[in-house]
Amino acid sequence: MLPRFLNTACAWGVGIALSSLIGGAVHAADFPTKAAPLPYVDADDFWTRPYLFGDLGRTRLKEQGIDLGLTLGNETVGNLSGGDRNTAANAGQLWFGAKLDMAKLAGIPGGTVGLTLVQRFGDNLNTEAGIPALQLTNEVFGRGNIFRLTQLYYSQKLFNDQLELKGGRLPVGSDFFFGLCEFINLTFCGGQPGNIQGGYIYNWPVSQWAGVVHYNFAKDFQLSVGVYDANPNYLTTDDPTVYYLPGVPHSSPASGVLVPVELVWAPKGPLNGTWRFGGWYDSASTIDGGLPGIISTIPGTGGVPDQNLGDRRGRYGVYESILQRLTVDGPGAVGWYTFLNTTVADHRTSFQDYQIALGFRHTGTFSWRPQDEVGFAVGTTHVNSAALSPNAGGNEVPIEVWYGWQATGWLNLKFDAQYVINPGGRGYNAAGVKTDNAVVLGMRTEVHF
Template sequence: MPLHRSVYVARLCGAGVVLSSLLSGGANAADLLTKAPPVPYATDDFWTRPYLFGDLGRTKLKEQGIELGLTLGDEAVGNLSGGSKNTAANAGQLWFGAKFDMGKLVGIQGGTIGLTLVDRFGKNLNTEAGIPALQLTNEVFGRGNILRLTQLYYSQKLFDDRLELKGGRLPVGSDFFFGLCEFINLTFCGGQPGNIQGGYIYNWPVSQWAGVVHYKFAPEFTISAGVYDANPNYLTTDDPTVYFLPGVPHSTPASGVLVPVELVWTPKAPLTGTWRFGGWYDSASTIDGGMPGIISTVPGVGGVPDQNLGDQRGRYGVYESILQRLTVDGAGAVGWYAFLNTTVADHRTSYQDYQIAGGFKHTGTFAWRPQDEVGFAVGTTHVNSAALSPNAGGNEVPLEVWYGWQATGWMNLKFDAQYVINPGGRGYNGAGVKTDNAVVLGMRTEVHF
C-alpha cells in the first residue's frame, strides 16, 4: 500500500468497526496510572468509601448503564544524587472516564461507548535535575501539559462475547502490551514497546484512529489484531495539522499504519494471570533518532519524533508480558504477584533496541492492613551499539522499591525509592559529560473523586 494512502487505513478501519457493530446490533484497559478503587461500599463512611465526594448518584447511574469516574494521580519526586543538580519535581494527571452500556441504554446487547479525557501537568525530574536517563523517573510526565482526548470508541461483543470489535480513538496500550503502572520509573510502567519506541508507538494519554479485533477462540486464549493511524501529528501540543522538524525547513512527518498482533493466555483461578506474546509492524519509511544520519535522541521519550530522512522502510519488534499471581494467602487479592516484560525492537531503526523489566508485588503486607502493598522491580534498557552517541551499547539499569498505603477508601499513597545505574546507557549527558548514578525518592498520590 503506498504511504500516501496508508494514513487513512486506521481511520477507515475504526469507523468501519463502529458502523458494522451498530448495524449488527470490551476488553477495555484501565488508566495506566491509577489503581482501581475498592469495591462499592455498603455504608457512606468518609474513611472507607471509595470516592472522596461519596456516591453522588453514580450507583444508580451505573445500574442504568452509565459509569463515571474522576481520578487525580500525582507524582512528587526528588533527586538526591546524580545528574547535575539536587532538586525536586512534581507531575500528575487528572482524568475523567465514562462508559455507556448500550444494552441497558438502547437495547444493543454487548455494545459499549467509552470516553476518557486526560489533563496532564507538572515538570520532568530528569530535565530539572540534569539526569540523562532514557526512561522517566516520574513516568506520569509527558506528551504535553494539555487536555487530551485519550479514548473515544465503540465496542461491540458478539457470539456470546467471544468476538469483540472496537473502533475509534484509542491508545495502543488500551488493548495491547503490558497494562499496569504501579511503579514511578517508566521502565516498569505501561506498554513497554512505547517506552523505547515513543516516536511512533504512542502510549497513554495519546490516542490515534484505530480498529481492533479480539477473538477468544478458547476459554483461556484470545488472539488480537489492530490497525492504528501512526502519525506524529498526534504528539503535537498546538496545531495538530502542522508538524515541522527542528532545523528541517518544510519537513513533513513520516506516517503510516501500526499493526500489532497479540496472543493472550489467561490462567484460571486461584493462580490467575495474563501472559501476552506479540509483535508489531509500522509501515513508515524512516529511522529512529540517534541512528546513522540523525544527530541524537531525547532521553525519556524513546527517540525524537521519527524523521523522514533515511531509506529504511518499515519498523518492527516483538514482546512478551507476563503478569502472574504466585500465592493465595487469604481472601480477596492478598498474596504475591510477579511480572516479567521483554521487548526487542528492530536493530536497524531503533535507538533503544531492547528493554527487560521484572518485579514482585505483595498485597496485604500486614494482616491488619489487607489493602496495603509492597513492590520491587529491576530492569534494563539498551542503547543500540550503532547509535551516534557516547552512550551507544550501554545499559541503563533502574531499581525501584515502594510501599503502598491505602490511607482511605478513596486515597492511596506510595512511598518510593529509585536507584538508576548508568542513566542514559553509560551515564553521559547531552554534553558528553559523565554523570553519577541517580538516587530518587518520591511519593505517588491517587485520589478517586
Template sequence: MLRRFMNTAGVCGVGIAFSSLFCGGVYAADFSTKAAPVPYAADDFWTRPYLFGDLGRTRLKEQGIDIGLTLGNESVGNVSGGSRNTAANAGQLWFGAKLDMGKLAGIPGGTVGLTLVDRFGKNLNTEADIPALQLTNEVFGRGNILRLTQLYYSQKLFDDRLELKGGRLPVGSDFFFGLCEFINLTFCGGQPGNIQGGYIYNWPVSQWAGVVHYKIAPEFTVSVGVYDANPGYLTTSDPGVYFLPGIPASNPASGVMVPVELVWTPKGPLTGTWRLGGWYDSASSIDGGLPGVIGTIPGVGGVPDQNISDQRGRYGVYESILQRLTVDGPGAVGWYTFLNTTVADHRTSYQDYQIALGFRHTGTFSWRAQDEVGFAVGTTHVNTAALSPNAGGNEVPLEVWYGWQATGWLNLKFDAQYVINPGGRGYNAAGVKTDNAVVLGMRTEVHF
C-alpha cells in the same frame, strides 16, 4: 484554575492521609489497578471508595452509565546524580465514562467509551539534568494539555467471543502490558512505547484505530489492530486533534502501525495474563544517532538534525507475563509478579531492547489488607551502532515502594529509585560522565 485545583487536592489528600493514620483510618497508560476496597453502600468518609461519596454513581451505573474522576500525582526529588539536587512534581487528572448500549439503546454487547486526560507538571530528568533514557516520574509527558485519550465504540458478538472496536484509541488500551504501579517508566505501561515512543504512542496520546479481539478458546484470545501512525497526533498546538476527534494533516512519515497479540489468561486461584506479540510500522524513519543518519543523539546532542527515511518499515516483538504467585489470605492478599521483554529491530532503533522484572505483595500486614509493597529491576539497552558515547550501554533502574491505602479513596506510595548508568553509560548532553542517580518520591492517587 483546573491545575490549581489539582495541586490543592493533592496537598489536601496528603494531609488527610496523615490524619487518618493517627485516627486509625484505613489507589491507571494509564494509574490505579486495584478494586475499590469497600462497597458503594458503605458511606463512611474514611472507607468509602470516593472522596465526595457516591453522588448517584451507583444508580447511573445500574442504568448503563459508568463514570469516574481520578487524580494521580508524582512528587520526586533527586538526591544524587545528574547535576542538580532538585525536585519536580507532575500528575494527571483523568475523567472516564462508559455507556452500556444494551441498557441505554437496546444494543446488547455495545459500549461507548470516553476518556479525557489533563496532564501538568515538570520532568525531573530535565530539572536535575539526569541523562536517563526512561522518565523517573513516568506520568510526565506529551504536553501539559487536556487530551482526548479515548473515544470509541465497541461491539461484542457471538456470545462475546468476538469484539470489534474502533475510534480514537491509545495502542496500550488493547495491547502490551497495562499496569502502572511504579514511578520509573521502565516498569510502567506499554513497554514497546517506552523505547519506541517516536511512533508507538502510549497513553494519553490516541489515534484513529480499529481493533479486533477474538477468543479462540476460553483462555486464549487473538488480537489485531490497525493504527494511523501519523506523528501529527503528538501535537500540543492543535486542539482540533489533541482535544477533539480530528485528523492531523498528512505527514510524509505517516503510515500504519499493526500490532498482533496472543493472550493466555489462566483461571483458578493463581490467575494471570500472558501476552506474546509483535508489531510492524509501515512508515520507517531511523532513530537519530544511528549509522548513516546525522541527528540529535539522545543523551548527547550537538549535531544538526537530518531526517533520512528508511522505506523497509520497522518492527519488534514482545512478551508480557503478569502472574499471581500465592494466595496468602482472602481476596487479593498474596504475591504477584510481572516480566516484560521487548526487542525492537536493530536497524532502526536507538533503544533496541528493554527488560523489566517486578514483584508486588498485597496485604503486607495482616491488619492492613489493602497495603502493598513492590520492587522491580530492569534494563534499557542503547544500540551498539548508535553514534553516541552511550552506545552499547545498559541503563539499570531499581525501584522499591510501600503503598499505603490511607482511606478508601486515597492511596500513597512512598518510593525510592536507584538508576545505574543513566543514558546507558552515564553520559549527559554535554558528553560528561555522570553519577548513578538516587531518586526519592511519593505517588498520590485520589478517586473523587
C-alpha cells in the same frame, strides 16, 4: 545543602498530598495501581467509602448503563544524587472516564461507548535535575501539559462475547502490551514497546484513529489484531493538522500504519494470570535520531530535512508480558504477584533496541493492613551499539522499591525509592560528561472522587 533539599522535598510531598484532597480529579489508565473502588455502600463513612465525595448518584447511573470515573494522580520526586543538581519535581494527570452500556441505554446487546479525557501537568525530574536517563523517573510526565482526547470508541461484542470489534480514537496500550503502572520509573510502567519506541508507538494519553479485533478462539485464549493511523501529528501540542519543521510549516499526512498482533493466555483459578506474546510492524520509513542513516529532504525547501522520511523501510519488534499471581496468602487479593516484560525492537532503526523488567508485589503484607502493599522491581534498557553516542552499547539499570499505604477507601499513597545505574546507558550526559548514578525518592498520591 542536603538537609535543605530534604526539607523542601518533604514539604512539597505533603503539599501535593493535601492539594490532591482539595483539587479536581481523575484516573488514568497507566497511572492507577489499585483495583477499582468497591461499590458504594449507604452505611459507609468518610474514611471507608471508595469516593471522597461519596456516591453522588453514580451507583444509580451505573445501574442505568452510565459508568463514570474521576481521579487525580500526582508523583512528587527528588534526586539525592545523579544529574547536575539536587532538586525536586512534581507531575500528575487528571482523568475523566465514561462507559455507556448500549444494551441498557439503546437495546444493543454487547455494545459499549467509551470516552476518556486527560489533562497532564507538571515537570520532568530528569530535565530539572540534569539526569541523562533513558526512562522517566516520574513516568506520569510526558506528551505535553495539555488537554487530550485519549479514548472515544465504540465496541461491539458478538457470538456470546467470542468476538469483539472496536474502533475510534484509541491508545495502543488500551488493547495491547502490559498495561499496569504500579511503579514510578517508566521502565516498569505502561506499554513497554512504547517506552523504547515512543517516536511512533504512542502510549497513553495520546490516541490514534484505530480499529481492533479481539477473538476468543479457545478457553482462556485470545488473539488480537489492530490497525493504527501512524501519524506524528498526534504528538503535537499545537494544531494536530499541521506538522512543523523550523521555519517550514507544511501538511503532514499519516506516515503509515502500525499493526500490532498479540496472543493472550489468561489462566483462571486462584493463581490467575495474563500471559501476552506479540509483535508489531510499522510501515513508515524512518530511523530514530542518533543512528547513522540518510535523512530525506522536503522537496522545494532547499534541503530542509523531513523527519518523517528516511532510508529504512518499516520498523518492527516483538515482546512478551507476563503478569502472574504466585501465592494465595489470605482472602481476596492477599498474596504475591510477579511480572516479567521483555521487548526487542529491530536493530536497524532503534536507538533503544531492548528493554527487560522484572517485578514483584505483595498485597496484605501486614495482617492488620490487608490493603497495603509492597513492591520491588529491577530492569534494563539497552542503547543500540551502532548509536552515535558515548552511551552506545550500554545498559541503564533502574532498581525501585515502594510501600503502598491505603490511607482511606479513596486515598492511596506510595512511598518510593529508585536507584538508577548508568543513566543514559553508560552514564554520559549530552555534553559527554560522566554523571553519577541517580538516587531518587518519591511519593505517589492517588485520589478517587
